[in-house]
Amino acid sequence: MKYLDEFSNPELAKRLLDSIHEIATRRWAIMEVCGGQTHTIIRHGIDQLLPDEVEMIHGPGCPVCVTPLEIIDKALAIAAMPGVIFCSFGDMLRVPGSSQDLFRIKSAGGDVRVVYSPLDALTLARENPDKQVVFFGIGFETTAPANAMTVYQAKRLGIGNFSLLVSHVLVPPAIAAIMESPECRVQGFLAAGHVCSVMGTAEYPMLAEKYRVPIVVTGFEPLDILAGIRRTVMQLEAGSHVVENAYPRAVTDQGNEPARAMLRDVFEVTDRTWRGIGMIPRSGWRLSEAYRDFDAEARFNVAGMHTDESSLCRSGEVLQGLIKPHECAAFGKECTPRNPLGATMVSSEGACAAYYLYRRLELTAVSHV
Amino acid sequence: MSETDLESATSIDMSTWTCPVPLRDSPTIVMGHGGGGAMSGELIEHLFLPGFGPAARAEMGDSAVLARPGGRLAFSTDSFVVRPLFFPGGSIGDLAVNGTVNDLAMSGARPLYLSTSFILEEGTPLADIGRIAQAMGVAATAAGVQLVTGDTKVVDAGHGDGVYVNTAGIGVLDDGVDIRPARAAVGDVVIVSGAIGVHGVAIMSCREGLQFGTTIASDCAALNGLVADMIATGADIHVLRDPTRGGVAASLNEIARIAGVGVSLVERDLPIPEAVANACSLLGLDPLYVANEGKLIAIVPAQDSERLLAAMQNSELGKEAAIIGRCVAEHPRMVVARTGLGGNRVVDLPIGEQLPRIC
Numbered sequence: 001m002k003y004l005d006e007f008s009n010p011e012l013a014k015r016l017l018d019s020i021h022e023i024a025t026r027r028w029a030i031m032e033v034c035g036g037q038t039h040t041i042i043r044h045g046i047d048q049l050l051p052d053e054v055e056m057i058h059g060p061g062c063p064v065c066v067t068p069l070e071i072i073d074k075a076l077a078i079a080a081m082p083g084v085i086f087c088s089f090g091d092m093l094r095v096p097g098s099s100q101d102l103f104r105i106k107s108a109g110g111d112v113r114v115v116y117s118p119l120d121a122l123t124l125a126r127e128n129p130d131k132q133v134v135f136f137g138i139g140f141e142t143t144a145p146a147n148a149m150t151v152y153q154a155k156r157l158g159i160g161n162f163s164l165l166v167s168h169v170l171v172p173p174a175i176a177a178i179m180e181s182p183e184c185r186v187q188g189f190l191a192a193g194h195v196c197s198v199m200g201t202a203e204y205p206m207l208a209e210k211y212r213v214p215i216v217v218t219g220f221e222p223l224d225i226l227a228g229i230r231r232t233v234m235q236l237e238a239g240s241h242v243v244e245n246a247y248p249r250a251v252t253d254q255g256n257e258p259a260r261a262m263l264r265d266v267f268e269v270t271d272r273t274w275r276g277i278g279m280i281p282r283s284g285w286r287l288s289e290a291y292r293d294f295d296a297e298a299r300f301n302v303a304g305m306h307t308d309e310s311s312l313c314r315s316g317e318v319l320q321g322l323i324k325p326h327e328c329a330a331f332g333k334e335c336t337p338r339n340p341l342g343a344t345m346v347s348s349e350g351a352c353a354a355y356y357l358y359r360r361l362e363l364t365a366v367s368h369v
Numbered sequence: 370m371s372e373t374d375l376e377s378a379t380s381i382d383m384s385t386w387t388c389p390v391p392l393r394d395s396p397t398i399v400m401g402h403g404g405g406g407a408m409s410g411e412l413i414e415h416l417f418l419p420g421f422g423p424a425a426r427a428e429m430g431d432s433a434v435l436a437r438p439g440g441r442l443a444f445s446t447d448s449f450v451v452r453p454l455f456f457p458g459g460s461i462g463d464l465a466v467n468g469t470v471n472d473l474a475m476s477g478a479r480p481l482y483l484s485t486s487f488i489l490e491e492g493t494p495l496a497d498i499g500r501i502a503q504a505m506g507v508a509a510t511a512a513g514v515q516l517v518t519g520d521t522k523v524v525d526a527g528h529g530d531g532v533y534v535n536t537a538g539i540g541v542l543d544d545g546v547d548i549r550p551a552r553a554a555v556g557d558v559v560i561v562s563g564a565i566g567v568h569g570v571a572i573m574s575c576r577e578g579l580q581f582g583t584t585i586a587s588d589c590a591a592l593n594g595l596v597a598d599m600i601a602t603g604a605d606i607h608v609l610r611d612p613t614r615g616g617v618a619a620s621l622n623e624i625a626r627i628a629g630v631g632v633s634l635v636e637r638d639l640p641i642p643e644a645v646a647n648a649c650s651l652l653g654l655d656p657l658y659v660a661n662e663g664k665l666i667a668i669v670p671a672q673d674s675e676r677l678l679a680a681m682q683n684s685e686l687g688k689e690a691a692i693i694g695r696c697v698a699e700h701p702r703m704v705v706a707r708t709g710l711g712g713n714r715v716v717d718l719p720i721g722e723q724l725p726r727i728c
Contacts, residue, residue, distance in 0.1 A: 008709050010637075010711065014710075044712055044714075045710060045713050045714055048713065049710060049711060049712050222709075222710055357714075357715060358714035
């Protein structure tokens with residue numbers, strides 16, 4: 001793994017930045033879809049180095065941020081049940097539900113565990129046959145194949161004490177929903193490279209054509225981001241709106257065919273509510289009929305739970321790129337990473353948390369050695 | 370500690386034990402070991418004292434009676450609850466000794482005496498306790514401190530992670546040494562003594578069963594020798610801090626807040642080993658927030674910085690010392706890093722533990 005330094009090489013970055021400064025003649029608003037890209041942009045201060053003409057709008061691509069309150073509450077309810085081992089990726093633990101988070105469930109005696117792979121949860125299920133092991137399966141197309149594989153293996157191996165609390169979401173319907181919004185300001189997209197490495201690029205030409213927006217498949221290192229922005233600006237300046245792949249080292253047009261086959265087998269498309277955005281038709285996955293037995297919502301009888309989102313938090317507008325995080329009145333005051341009002345303040349990939357962590361200087365002079 | 374130390378540490382002589390069955394058949398901690406009776410005494414005599422070796426000074430009184438050293442005293446305490454107990458590059462024993470030694474050294478004190486207090490979980494193998502005691506002995510000897518008093522309690526199985534250790538320590542300060550966070554001043558230079566993020570990544574890599582191509586061993590070490598070399602230069606050291614939990618970011622934030630200065634870092638000057646950078650990238654962590662156990666941050670006036678840096682680089686534990694930033698008048702109480710690309714980012718105080726990102 002030598003790529004880390006190479007893809008943040010300052011001289012190459014400067015050349016790309018110089019080129020962007022040169023070609024940008026008008027104001028453009030570009031959305032990076034993925035939270036990982038937002039993180040890189042803010043973490044490296046890329047948005048400060050771009051010309052004034054190029055505005056980055058932070059999209060809804062943080063899986064933690066868009067998971068609806070209702071699903072979090074269901075997770076909390078299941079995790080608090082006796083005899084349950086509730087497994088999750090680390091950054092879901094601090095996401096607030098209506099009244100508490102998984103950390104508090106854990107401190108009150110719930111068996112909540114951080115895992116690095118859903119397959120670890122399956123191992124736990126085999127090692128604890130007298131317990132019910134639940135994995136919190138959220139995320140975009142990127143995390144879905146591993147979750148699908150876990151359920152597939154559970155069925156194949158007859159591991160009946162495993163189940164998946166699933167709330168998967170899909171990128172293309174979200175792009176469509178953003179473009180359909182009457183207040184939409186987005187003129188071009190950096191598509192999420194890792195989503196495309198699974199799914200390929202076939203879904204995007206239709207969107208580029210219908211909404212007349214350039215879509216550039218983009219990676220996650222600083223040079224990847226700059227290359228994606230540069231190609232998008234070039235298209236915008238030229239009045240073009242096609243799909244380009246600026247991340248060919250990871251993405252092919254077809255994507256990962258075995259992973260897609262697994263996804264088709266285990267999941268089926270469903271309507272999903274996105275935190276802060278609302279219901280987007282056919283924008284998510286749930287377990288298909290053949291794997292419905294592994295659905296934690298049914299197994300633990302929480303499917304009927306209903307929670308309304310808080311009306312104070314403006315994360316919905318942030319997620320749609322309508323306001324910047326610091327334009328929300330609660331930003332940095334009532335709402336901080338320590339006491340997040342909404343999910344965009346929780347995950348380090350969330351636009352509000354990224355702004356809070358790295359950019360509170362906005363109006364402060366900065367000097368350097 | 371070396372591999373050989375660990376091996377020999379397991380060979381505590383059980384044959385001299387006088388305690389009744391079932392101990393010899395089941396060489397694990399039982400409730401009786403914390404009862405203050407014969408079994409407690411045997412644990413000390415046959416396990417802790419041999420393990421501590423020449424570093425132990427136990428007259429077995431209710432308190433250690435120590436000669437009064439001249440000058441001002443430094444006094445510190447720390448508890449250690451690390452999981453796993455043994456990890457590449459050390460054990461909870463090394464941490465317990467070096468942690469308190471380093472806390473004392475960060476005020477410029479020469480550490481002299483340590484207390485050791487154990488909370489043992491019923492069922493923990495005595496061989497593990499023996500290894501830990503021996504690691505503490507080796508570490509104390511290396512740091513030049515004596516283990517002068519101690520205590521042992523036992524908790525029910527399931528009520529502890531095997532072993533918890535508390536150490537408290539006393540050190541003595543030479544005249545003229547005045548090292549504390551409030552002295553950080555605008556214009557001061559920030560130096561780190563070597564590669565950052567190593568201990569935290571070593572712990573994570575064995576705790577989570579993650580492999581990063583190479584084994585990353587903890588940097589756990591006593592820093593009092595390095596500090597003595599630094600003080601000997603005559604440099605007017607304003608602040609020393611060992612960036613343990615919360616890493617360099619947490620330490621610099623604390624200093625900035627206490628002293629009311631801004632701290633400006635240059636990211637590309639941070640000594641981050643490739644294996645740490647890779648592991649952090651994979652897990653979505655920032656090396657600035659990852660724990661160190663054998664590194665220090667020094668803040669010194671600019672005119673003393675080159676002299677101090679050279680002395681550090683000549684010392685065994687400071688070979689990779691580097692200047693990483695400055696104290697500035699702008700953005701008081703905040704730490705700001707200039708990124709490799711030339712942007713800025715605020716390096717905030719971490720909220721709790723860093724959480725691995727989902728993707």
